[in-house]
Amino acid sequence: MSSPALDRPVLYSYFRSSCSWRVRIALNLKKIDAEIRPINLLKGEQRSEEFLKIQPFGFVPAYIDSKSGQTLIESVSIIEYLDEIHPEYPLLPKNPLERAKVRALVQAVAMDIQPVTNLRILKYVGEEKKGEWAKHFLAEGFKALEKMLEKTAGVYSFGDSITMADLALVPQVYNGVRFGVDMSAFPIISRINSILSELPEFKAAYPTQQIDCPAELR
């Protein structure tokens, strides 16, 4: 999907979508001023004919590159792209082995935790069972992630610099808390999340700071 060059990039986002949130943090860290176009997942706007042409799964985020007018989808792919075209604020180390370890942390969240506990899956699981389902897979996922972080964490998820892994971690912790997971069982995750949550680039990406966050949740 391609359109003429734009003044600034566009991010299709939903305030509480953890995948949109990851990209919002990346944009903030890289000082990219993007227009946010809210897609209300609860109202089903992601399934409109227009949006499905952009993202055939009906998922947020989607990102329109301002220079080419081309639309990119899938959060991790968008973040890798932003990292390639804005290398001045790197989100991956230089060393290939270290890059692989950061990407593994990203994928632990983006492949093994988030997809099995998101809105689409919980809807299908059904009202009655969704709480138990989410709690089970979130707790199982955080347990494994904590083990991975034992080997990699410094101040942040991988050593002492912010990486893509941190962008994945913070929104996932929010979802853990939301579904009643006892996060005190995961001290490294909790510590890193607390430190990151104080940073302005992370604060500004928080759901309550988004233009589509309903007033009663602010």
Next chain:
Amino acid sequence: MSSPALDRPVLYSYFRSSCSWRVRIALNLKKIDAEIRPINLLKGEQRSEEFLKIQPFGFVPAYIDSKSGQTLIESVSIIEYLDEIHPEYPLLPKNPLERAKVRALVQAVAMDIQPVTNLRILKYVGEEKKGEWAKHFLAEGFKALEKMLEKTAGVYSFGDSITMADLALVPQVYNGVRFGVDMSAFPIISRINSILSELPEFKAAYPTQQIDCPAELR
């Protein structure tokens, strides 16, 4: 996890694991001779204390880099690593926008289709409902992937060169067929899968060609 330098890399793999399969194709395309160490998922070997130290989720694959002796996990991360250290057989285009589109195709499979239909999830869903569950999410996923491929496919998933997207596609189609999805509804996916399945590097990665494939399935 680090051990002394090895003669050759090691891949912890299960013959029918689609994530192991992706990496097997990458190794074949890049002409990397790796020792395969089978982990029998049906016997629960992935949950042994020893293996959980390597991969805390208990998932295959895991990859031991021969030079450093370090272990890498998460299939897409391993493939990105192999692509970085063996750039002579590239699995990503050079242009950042094109790279992002290939990665989006990979992630459509690796984040939005595979994780919600794998062994772990189907076990939790239960014997009675797992067939319907798998079929629903596989068909939904292939439908979206087909739409993505309408924009990107040439001979292969992205244009006329083999990319990471093709490594994700083939094992996922196998699982679609296995769960009775009518793949004729997805002509682009089916066509690309047929072409790829004839290539020696893809043939050698097929489940029935693995040392841990039981004789009765060969």
